[in-house]
Amino acid sequence: MCESALKRALLALPRRLTSWEEREAYALLETAGYTVVDVVRYRPISRSRLFSKAKLEELAEKAKPLRGDEEARIIVYDELRPREYFRIVREARVDAIDRTLLILEIFALHAGSREAKLQIELARLKHQLPVIKEAIRLAKMRELPGFLGPGGYAVDAYYRYMVSRIARIRRELQELRRRREIERAKRRSAGLPHVAIVGYASAGKTTLFNKISGEKKPVGPEYFTTISPKVKATSFDGLRFAVVDTVGFISRIPPEIIEAFHSTLEEAAYADLILYVLDVSEDEYVMTEKLSEGLDTLRRIGVVDRPMIIAANKVDLVRDRSDLERVLNLIEAMAESVYPGLQGVIPVSAATSEGLGRLLCRVATLLRGTAGSMC
Numbered sequence: 001m002c003e004s005a006l007k008r009a010l011l012a013l014p015r016r017l018t019s020w021e022e023r024e025a026y027a028l029l030e031t032a033g034y035t036v037v038d039v040v041r042y043r044p045i046s047r048s049r050l051f052s053k054a055k056l057e058e059l060a061e062k063a064k065p066l067r068g069d070e071e072a073r074i075i076v077y078d079e080l081r082p083r084e085y086f087r088i089v090r091e092a093r094v095d096a097i098d099r100t101l102l103i104l105e106i107f108a109l110h111a112g113s114r115e116a117k118l119q120i121e122l123a124r125l126k127h128q129l130p131v132i133k134e135a136i137r138l139a140k141m142r143e144l145p146g147f148l149g150p151g152g153y154a155v156d157a158y159y160r161y162m163v164s165r166i167a168r169i170r171r172e173l174q175e176l177r178r179r180r181e182i183e184r185a186k187r188r189s190a191g192l193p194h195v196a197i198v199g200y201a202s203a204g205k206t207t208l209f210n211k212i213s214g215e216k217k218p219v220g221p222e223y224f225t226t227i228s229p230k231v232k233a234t235s236f237d238g239l240r241f242a243v244v245d246t247v248g249f250i251s252r253i254p255p256e257i258i259e260a261f262h263s264t265l266e267e268a269a270y271a272d273l274i275l276y277v278l279d280v281s282e283d284e285y286v287m288t289e290k291l292s293e294g295l296d297t298l299r300r301i302g303v304v305d306r307p308m309i310i311a312a313n314k315v316d317l318v319r320d321r322s323d324l325e326r327v328l329n330l331i332e333a334m335a336e337s338v339y340p341g342l343q344g345v346i347p348v349s350a351a352t353s354e355g356l357g358r359l360l361c362r363v364a365t366l367l368r369g370t371a372g373s374m375c
């Protein structure tokens with residue numbers, strides 16, 4: 001969902017990005033409601049120092065038209081260390097955010113549940129804590145005159161507030177997680193096996209979830225349309241099961257976000273079957289990159305041995321159908337080599353329902369554990 005009034009942004013892009021990662025950067029900015037007014041490309045000097053003096057001057061020059069606009073931001077599509085943040089803000093006099101904060105802004109736009117809102121606030125606070133620490137250090141050295149009041153007392157107080165707020169959010173999240181576990185246990189004791197739909201952002205997970213469950217959850221071309229997991233009981237061929245929609249993966253998910261959304265992705269770790277949605281209408285290189293990123297993310301959240309089916313989605317958009325078999329084989333070979341639990345790759349179109357019957361038949365067979373199925 002884009003905000004109607006676009007916020008202006010000066011985008012700082014590292015030169016190391018591949019072209020599809022660059023497209024992803026623009027897609028994320030657009031989803032967050034920014035319009036890019038100018039771009040600065042740079043090669044980081046080191047991990048802690050991104051910009052040379054000359055680059056910083058270029059950035060400040062290009063940021064001039066944004067000065068005084070409270071909504072405008074310099075967006076550094078990288079990990080921004082506190083010292084670098086203050087260097088930029090002091091030089092350019094426009095506020096800056098990094099890639100993690102950009103992603104969190106998008107999450108905040110789509111956060112419906114209390115749990116999602118708390119997770120985002122927690123991730124933001126944890127991200128800001130080192131910045132505030134740096135502000136205290138600079139205020140003590142009198143390098144940051146006037147920043148949040150004299151002598152940095154206000155900064156100190158804010159720091160203490162953040163620490164106590166983090167502790168409170170952690171407690172509340174623990175309670176919500178406990179409740180979620182109870183609900184999951186209830187569904188299990190009712191005998192419902194769980195199928196978790198996972199995959200890269202915008203692969204078509206919710207479209208497939210809606211088709212399988214008869215729901216009408218929002219879908220859309222922007223990233224992170226879904227951020228809280230949705231569960232719905234459904235049935236196929238006399239078999240009842242629960243289907244779960246989850247938050248999409250993106251490349252290089254920042255650690256704060258992985259941690260914040262662990263409980264969301266946890267639904268996948270508890271599932272009896274993983275339905276991995278892959279957009280096969282994309283360029284082959286992009287598709288395989290996204291597949292390996294996604295499988296890597298699953299491994300990081302502890303999904304290593306659950307049975308998995310890959311739904312090769314959006315086949316309605318594949319022009320060269322004669323080449324599809326080769327692409328499916330490639331996906332299978334690639335996924336199998338890193339994920340031994342793979343139980344097949346099935347071409348589908350969540351939009352037109354093509355292949356859906358075969359997919360569900362395979363899901364039901366695996367959940368029943370019956371051998372010698374027709375699909």
Ligand SMILES: Nc1nc2c(ncn2[C@@H]2O[C@H](COP(=O)(O)OP(=O)(O)OP(=O)(O)O)[C@@H](O)[C@H]2O)c(=O)[nH]1
Nearest residue numbers: 202203204205206207219220224225226248350351
């Ligand atoms: N042509 C075509 N479009 C599809 C298909 N499946 C999904 N889409 C479109 O792809 C876009 C993304 O679909 P979603 O279902 O929102 O994708 P998602 O994986 O849930 O995305 P996030 O929740 O943002 O991670 C939407 O514009 C859908 O209409 C398909 O099989 N064919």
Ligand SMILES: [Mg+2]
Nearest residue numbers: 205206225226
């Ligand atoms: Mg979705």
